[in-house]
Amino acid sequence: MSMLINGYEVVIGLETHAQLQTQSKIFSGASIAFGAAPNVQACAVDIALPGVLPVLNREAVVCAIKFGLAVGATIAPRSIFARKHYFYPDLPKGYQISQFEAPVVSGGGLDCQVGAGDTAIRKHVRLTRAHLEEDAGKSLHEDFHGRTGIDLNRAGTPLLEIVTEPDMRSSAEAVAYARALHALVRWIGICDGNMQEGSFRCDANVSVRRPGAELGTRREIKNLNSFRFLQQAVDYEIEWQINELEEGRAIQQATVLFDPDTGETRAMRSKEDAHDYRYFPDPDLLPLAISPEWIASVKSGLPELPQSLRHRLVTEYGLSDYDAAILTAQREMADFFLRAVTIAGSTNAKSLANWLQGEVAARLNREEREFDKVPISPEQLAGLVLRIADQTISNSIGRKVFDALWQHSGDSADEIIEKQGFRQITDSVAVERLIDEVLAANVKSVEEFRAGKEKAFNALVGQVMKATKGTANPQQVNALLLAKLKE
Amino acid sequence: MNELINASLRDISRALTERRLSAVELATLFLERIERLNPTFNAFITVEPDKTLAQARAADARLASGNAGPLVGIPLAYKDIFCTKGMLTSCGSNMLSNFVAPYDAHVVEQLSNAGIVNLGKLNMDEFAMGSSTESSFFGPTKNPWDVTRVPGGSSGGSAAAVAARLAPVALGTDTGGSIRQPAAMCGLTGIKPTYGIVSRYGMVAYASSLDQGGPMAKSAADCALVLNGIAGFDQRDSTSLDRPAEDYTRALGYSIKGLRIGLPREFFADGMDDEVRFAIDEALNVYRSLGAELVQVDLPNSELSVPAYYVVAPAEASSNLSRFDGVRYGYRAPEYRDLGELYSRSRAQGFGAEVKRRIMVGTYVLSHGYYDAYYLKAQKLRRLIAEDFRNAFAHCDVIMGPTSPFVAFPIGAKTDDPVQMYLSDIYTVSTNLAGLPGLSIPCGFGAGNLPVGLQILGPWFDEARMLGIAHQYQQQTDWHLRMPGGVA
Numbered sequence: 001m002s003m004l005i006n007g008y009e010v011v012i013g014l015e016t017h018a019q020l021q022t023q024s025k026i027f028s029g030a031s032i033a034f035g036a037a038p039n040v041q042a043c044a045v046d047i048a049l050p051g052v053l054p055v056l057n058r059e060a061v062v063c064a065i066k067f068g069l070a071v072g073a074t075i076a077p078r079s080i081f082a083r084k085h086y087f088y089p090d091l092p093k094g095y096q097i098s099q100f101e102a103p104v105v106s107g108g109g110l111d112c113q114v115g116a117g118d119t120a121i122r123k124h125v126r127l128t129r130a131h132l133e134e135d136a137g138k139s140l141h142e143d144f145h146g147r148t149g150i151d152l153n154r155a156g157t158p159l160l161e162i163v164t165e166p167d168m169r170s171s172a173e174a175v176a177y178a179r180a181l182h183a184l185v186r187w188i189g190i191c192d193g194n195m196q197e198g199s200f201r202c203d204a205n206v207s208v209r210r211p212g213a214e215l216g217t218r219r220e221i222k223n224l225n226s227f228r229f230l231q232q233a234v235d236y237e238i239e240w241q242i243n244e245l246e247e248g249r250a251i252q253q254a255t256v257l258f259d260p261d262t263g264e265t266r267a268m269r270s271k272e273d274a275h276d277y278r279y280f281p282d283p284d285l286l287p288l289a290i291s292p293e294w295i296a297s298v299k300s301g302l303p304e305l306p307q308s309l310r311h312r313l314v315t316e317y318g319l320s321d322y323d324a325a326i327l328t329a330q331r332e333m334a335d336f337f338l339r340a341v342t343i344a345g346s347t348n349a350k351s352l353a354n355w356l357q358g359e360v361a362a363r364l365n366r367e368e369r370e371f372d373k374v375p376i377s378p379e380q381l382a383g384l385v386l387r388i389a390d391q392t393i394s395n396s397i398g399r400k401v402f403d404a405l406w407q408h409s410g411d412s413a414d415e416i417i418e419k420q421g422f423r424q425i426t427d428s429v430a431v432e433r434l435i436d437e438v439l440a441a442n443v444k445s446v447e448e449f450r451a452g453k454e455k456a457f458n459a460l461v462g463q464v465m466k467a468t469k470g471t472a473n474p475q476q477v478n479a480l481l482l483a484k485l486k487e
Numbered sequence: 488m489n490e491l492i493n494a495s496l497r498d499i500s501r502a503l504t505e506r507r508l509s510a511v512e513l514a515t516l517f518l519e520r521i522e523r524l525n526p527t528f529n530a531f532i533t534v535e536p537d538k539t540l541a542q543a544r545a546a547d548a549r550l551a552s553g554n555a556g557p558l559v560g561i562p563l564a565y566k567d568i569f570c571t572k573g574m575l576t577s578c579g580s581n582m583l584s585n586f587v588a589p590y591d592a593h594v595v596e597q598l599s600n601a602g603i604v605n606l607g608k609l610n611m612d613e614f615a616m617g618s619s620t621e622s623s624f625f626g627p628t629k630n631p632w633d634v635t636r637v638p639g640g641s642s643g644g645s646a647a648a649v650a651a652r653l654a655p656v657a658l659g660t661d662t663g664g665s666i667r668q669p670a671a672m673c674g675l676t677g678i679k680p681t682y683g684i685v686s687r688y689g690m691v692a693y694a695s696s697l698d699q700g701g702p703m704a705k706s707a708a709d710c711a712l713v714l715n716g717i718a719g720f721d722q723r724d725s726t727s728l729d730r731p732a733e734d735y736t737r738a739l740g741y742s743i744k745g746l747r748i749g750l751p752r753e754f755f756a757d758g759m760d761d762e763v764r765f766a767i768d769e770a771l772n773v774y775r776s777l778g779a780e781l782v783q784v785d786l787p788n789s790e791l792s793v794p795a796y797y798v799v800a801p802a803e804a805s806s807n808l809s810r811f812d813g814v815r816y817g818y819r820a821p822e823y824r825d826l827g828e829l830y831s832r833s834r835a836q837g838f839g840a841e842v843k844r845r846i847m848v849g850t851y852v853l854s855h856g857y858y859d860a861y862y863l864k865a866q867k868l869r870r871l872i873a874e875d876f877r878n879a880f881a882h883c884d885v886i887m888g889p890t891s892p893f894v895a896f897p898i899g900a901k902t903d904d905p906v907q908m909y910l911s912d913i914y915t916v917s918t919n920l921a922g923l924p925g926l927s928i929p930c931g932f933g934a935g936n937l938p939v940g941l942q943i944l945g946p947w948f949d950e951a952r953m954l955g956i957a958h959q960y961q962q963q964t965d966w967h968l969r970m971p972g973g974v975a
Binding site: 056 | 569576583586588589689690692694695696723724726802803805806809810811814815816826850853854855858
């Protein structure tokens with residue numbers, strides 16, 4: 001699918017840096033924990049003292065293998081670490097150890113859901129490669145009175161750089177892909193996905209062209225650390241590029257930065273200023289050899305992947321494609337669902353899915369919380385859904401129970417139903433007695449009904465429900481009331 | 488005392504363990520010699536007698552306890568490329584003229600644990616780039632055999648120190664001949680082990696895929712003993728080889744009878760001075776008299792080794808030396824207006840001419856559009872050169888030839904002509920390109936009473952036998968025991 005903007009087709013490719021969740025740095029034993037005082041997590045290797053040497057952290061390789069398996073990519077039996085040279089104070093060696101010609105992961109792809117509800121479409125984005133590299137330190141330009149502070153705690157933090165083919169055709173697709181990738185790296189446990197701390201950041205390559213024409217000249221927007229900024233930056237860039245072309249100016253290849261305050265992109269450096277990185281294989285590191293046995297052992301430790309689970313949710317639990325896609329968008333939600341459905345049973349799968357996408361999602365959204373902070377347990381939600389299913393409570397009482405669960409975690413749905421007297425009155429004698437009382441007190445409504453006013457019936461039902469504090473079964477009330485009135 | 492300065496490490500060790508001599512007495516002897524003679528030769532950059540004597544006292548305590556190994560109390564000096572905790576580690580450069588290493592190199596750690604007493608840090612060509620020790624920020628080292636001449640390089644301080652008997656043994660490093668060539672020019676025995684045998688951790692990198700540390704001493708037996716102390720797997724160096732520990736003294740009694748010595752046609756063609764050729768021929772005669780057989784072999788790509796080396800080594804050097812930027816340690820220009828100037832001035836002022844030349848060559852050959860033509864091609868040549876050696880070793884056990892085409896040259900003679908200087912490495916660089924072990928032993932003197940070195944090359948991991956072959960020669964000759972006049 002390709003939608004045109006002013007007759008232009010948009011072409012987007014993403015490069016994402018995912019910080020890997022290892023104990024220590026990719027080439028040294030220093031910790032990678034976030035938030036330590038500057039430079040206390042930088043060892044001799046990280047600050048590039050004379051004579052130090054890098055030693056590859058195999059944990060980082062395991063992360064790359066997991067990712068390769070999860071996206072159906074080829075994992076290279078032999079890949080090469082290369083040095084990428086440039087001078088900057090937060091790059092202690094004067095080069096970054098990365099991978100260039102022979103990356104550890106190549107090919108593969110990722111499915112993502114673009115849009116929501118009935119109009120949602122499935123989009124497949126092909127991956128070019130993913131390679132291991134080290135992060136640089138940080139230059140701190142504030143708080144130093146015109147001088148620059150250097151914090152090398154981040155130097156040497158393991159990154160997986162994931163590069164797509166130019167397969168995306170709109171900012172919505174770019175965001176959908178980025179969300180799917182974000183979910184996946186968290187799903188397989190290789191990245192914490194914390195975008196504010198920079199654990200997951202995207203560079204977007206954007207160009208526009210007339211349909212069928214050669215690829216246009218691209219500009220690369222660097223370091224987008226939220227989905228919203230990604231969307232805004234790409235949209236601005238598209239508009240800017242189309243405008244340039246419409247006014248007869250050619251696009252110059254450039255690296256640009258997005259300013260969230262103005263919502264604009266501005267050029268950082270042009271192609272002429274581009275570095276010659278002078279890549280060459282790092283002679284301090286041997287080629288990275290990955291045996292089929294190593295891959296097999298990593299594979300055996302992988303959780304069920306989202307695409308497989310999505311398929312299973314449709315076939316085993318009878319959920320719609322859309323429901324399945326939503327539930328598998330986050331590992332935490334999927335795990336929650338699977339745990340809850342084993343308690344509530346597969347006949348209640350749809351109901352659980354509705355609760356998760358409805359009340360739970362709305363609440364989290366309102367409270368600006370992520371799913372991993374959800375205050376109710378799968379056991380609690382399953383208990384609630386079971387009581388609705390067996391008609392112990394009605395749907396509307398269900399929402400009250402849900403509110404209570406949300407606010408006072410700990411109690412089960414049953415405990416709340418008992419404590420608050422939410423149990424539905426199904427004893428017909430008791431309901432009939434209440435109906436008699438309501439009919440006696442509402443003679444006027446009874447007469448109106450008998451005179452043919454349907455509305456009066458609803459008013460009587462409402463009075464009965466009120467008298468039972470909502471715990472009567474509405475269908476039962478309907479039936480009994482109708483019988484009484486026809487006596 | 489004269490006997491002591493020329494004694495073998497075995498004999499010194501025996502004197503120490505039998506308590507006929509204390510480690511403090513021995514260290515004091517050499518410290519006094521350094522104080523007296525070093526101003527003439529400029530072999531040492533740093534001497535810290537208090538630290539040396541403290542280590543000697545610790546060694547004496549170990550010796551007194553009765554179960555000391557063969558290196559306890561042995562004084563040794565390090566090329567200033569090895570990081571030594573709490574001591575200046577300058578690499579012969581202004582860039583690191585203020586760098587006190589906060590950690591010990593792997594080999595320093597190993598030798599300290601073995602009880603070695605550190606006599607100090609030795610002069611060298613700046614960042615090990617050179618063949619004459621003239622490019623040091625701390626001034627040239629003089630050859631003890633003739634102080635108007637160079638000691639060779641880049642481990643010229645190591646060679647001069649041992650030749651002048653300021654230290655019984657020293658460590659050097661060899662990237663293209665930097666142990667063997669100065670050993671030859673100063674009348675010493677020096678061995679560059681197979682790449683990966685000695686950890687490079689804490690050895691300031693010049694060209695990572697070629698650098699290898701090794702001992703420089705009077706004899707092959709001494710080298711073998713020290714190699715035992717420094718060889719072995721180190722997980723901090725990814726190129727270190729995880730092999731079973733070896734005793735490099737085990738083959739000192741190796742029989743030369745039936746040994747097939749390969750003489751590469753290319754090494755004996757033009758280019759070698761007559762006085763060198765004469766000494767080499769005499770040495771080969773000694774081996775023949777011991778029962779060796781001389782066979783001709785071919786190393787057809789050897790003439791390409793110098794060009795290949797001068798692409799690979801500068802390429803790696805330009806990258807390795809990027810870290811010296813004046814930001815975190817080392818020399819920083821006193822004045823700069825912005826970041827660009829901080830870099831360019833610190834590096835322009837911190838590095839000497841030869842280092843800058845190699846950084847520029849290396850940057851050029853790695854540049855976009857030139858990489859394939861230079862670096863990639865040089866890497867292919869390395870494989871061809873290694874293949875040549877493999878083929879040659881199918882027809883012989885070891886290869887012999889000159890270490891250097893000429894004896895030590897006058898100070899200043901080649902400093903204006905880098906290419907002439909580079910050609911002094913013609914017989915040594917191919918060994919590094921192939922990762923092979925090589926050693927040099929003294930085999931006579933040329934004009935002006937200047938030493939000539941015989942080079943012995945063996946297959947990968949053949950150090951023990953090569954040292955045995957060298958040792959057998961030294962049982963027949965006394966070149967290795969000759970001392971320069973005026974040092975006794």
